Amino acid sequence: MQNTITLNDKQIFTDFDWLHEHGETAFKEVNTTAYLAKRLDEMGIPYEQFENMTGLIATLGSGSPVIGMRTDIDALRQTYQGKEGVFHSCGHDAHMAIVLAVAQYYVDNPADLTGTLKLIFQPAEETVTGAEKVIKSGRLPHMNYLYGLHVCPEVQVRAKQAEPIIPAAATRTYWVTIKGKTAHAGTPELGANVIDAFSELNEKLRRINLDTKLPYSVTTTMFQAGKSSNIIPDYGTFAIDLRARTNDLMDELQQRAFEAMDSVQTDDIKVTLDGNDFSPAAIPSQKAIANMSSAITDVLGPAGLIDALDTPGGDDFHFYAYDGIADETTMLGLGCNLNPGLHIPGMTFERESILDGARMMIDVVRLTRN
Numbered sequence: 001m002q003n004t005i006t007l008n009d010k011q012i013f014t015d016f017d018w019l020h021e022h023g024e025t026a027f028k029e030v031n032t033t034a035y036l037a038k039r040l041d042e043m044g045i046p047y048e049q050f051e052n053m054t055g056l057i058a059t060l061g062s063g064s065p066v067i068g069m070r071t072d073i074d075a076l077r078q079t080y081q082g083k084e085g086v087f088h089s090c091g092h093d094a095h096m097a098i099v100l101a102v103a104q105y106y107v108d109n110p111a112d113l114t115g116t117l118k119l120i121f122q123p124a125e126e127t128v129t130g131a132e133k134v135i136k137s138g139r140l141p142h143m144n145y146l147y148g149l150h151v152c153p154e155v156q157v158r159a160k161q162a163e164p165i166i167p168a169a170a171t172r173t174y175w176v177t178i179k180g181k182t183a184h185a186g187t188p189e190l191g192a193n194v195i196d197a198f199s200e201l202n203e204k205l206r207r208i209n210l211d212t213k214l215p216y217s218v219t220t221t222m223f224q225a226g227k228s229s230n231i232i233p234d235y236g237t238f239a240i241d242l243r244a245r246t247n248d249l250m251d252e253l254q255q256r257a258f259e260a261m262d263s264v265q266t267d268d269i270k271v272t273l274d275g276n277d278f279s280p281a282a283i284p285s286q287k288a289i290a291n292m293s294s295a296i297t298d299v300l301g302p303a304g305l306i307d308a309l310d311t312p313g314g315d316d317f318h319f320y321a322y323d324g325i326a327d328e329t330t331m332l333g334l335g336c337n338l339n340p341g342l343h344i345p346g347m348t349f350e351r352e353s354i355l356d357g358a359r360m361m362i363d364v365v366r367l368t369r370n
């Protein structure tokens, strides 16, 4: 089937190069959004922008099924070779170039589209806050299918290979304050030392043991307390990172973490949750995975289709299924010989794989029926 997908390679690489050079961080993707809007105008595709938010949603075709395709559009502020800048070290530049290629294909070949295609150019994936804002904007209809994609490191997936699902973990970050009672260091019994309370809590978190073979983790990643070497510290802050393979397991893990935090509280020690960042786990859809597997086989041949590897990474793509706005969802894990890894400035991959990715994302839409 892939032979019938003709791409404008030159335009795809022009889009990629421009987007690559103009990375912008979460919710600041102003020039990126303007570029995407300009390209959609050139193709004559209608789109909606958000009020007071970057990103946009383009619409092709009409009727049922409603098929969504989402690309993230943000980049990361990092230091590379001694200079601070904003870099597309997570490959969202390639994702955008691919979704623009999908747009071009369905403008040129409207008969290949059954139903409605919603192209979602979503801001702020890196802060896992963009998807929920897009959903809450009310600008999306209920979608029968939703497809996404992500470039994969070479250690996971090589070029000319792809996964029909990225089994992303649920991730949660707690931002916590712990308050105690100060005293002179020489009379610790008169105070309540937040470092002691935190040590006890950390031990309890490390001992959390769930009855499952699925991967999960609880890790304290930040802790700050104390300003003077001779005073009992009465104030501290810390962060805990939770990861679990499924959303149910995350609920259980969260319950256990709360119990641990409760258990160290006394009359003088108070633990309060200041913030909670969450990204749900992938919710596997057999229908969407079957379509994506067929698209991979069509484009790369049977040898290109590989079994998905567990990844501890999260992606706010999974909010669309978690919040119920999309029924059948999956993400393509695109192999492109990416090295040394995601989020590492100076990361590179094989450009030609962008064309494979475009063909697979075009094909999966063609294969999607009610």
Ligand SMILES: [Zn+2]
Residues within 6 Å of the ligand: 072, 090, 091, 092, 125, 150
């Ligand atoms: Zn990413």
